[in-house]
Amino acid sequence: MSSYSFETVDVFAERRFAGNPLAVFHDATGLSADQMQSLAAELNLSETTFVLPPENPAHSARVRIFHRTAEMPFAGHPMVGTGYALARRGLDREGVLLFEVPAGVVRVEIERDASGDVLGASISAPQPLSLSETLPVEAIAACAGINADAVLVSRHRPVLASMGTVYAIAETTDEGLRRAVPNVSEFRREANARRDCRSQWRRAEAS
16 A cells, blocks of 8 residues: 655644644645545545646646545645745755646745755735625625625625636624624535526527
């Protein structure tokens, strides 16, 4: 049976067991996508990364990102954590790592202290920011488990945005943010409703 080494990294934290945890498999060569998905589900962290040889030798690595149920084209905290883990192994080139992900190439710049120890990393997204459709305030509020009047629209309405992975962006009051509790059933209901609308629009366009 093959064995694969991994480590857990606490991202966005200055001490252990804080921040956002991440598992990093340093060499995932030989693992299938199904095996990677199973390992991510078993570890039960927000994301797990699997490091593979790059397709372009000018890059540092190809990185696949999985959460508990699916692969992601790009996500920020896994790139920061993976960059930190690989830089501690001396795999950066003059403080830079270039990761191939499904959404493109992520540039990771490593931060070190005066003695050369790795402190963290900053990243550049693989795609420029793009905005698409706006979302109903009521739908965002229901998904976040807050009252609709806690969603602010004076600067912008809730909107879908992407830099490699699509997110919904909305501004809330401070109190709304404190009270927010994700409502998974509302997320699923809204996602299904939007898929149905897109399917109906495509059928109407085709006819």
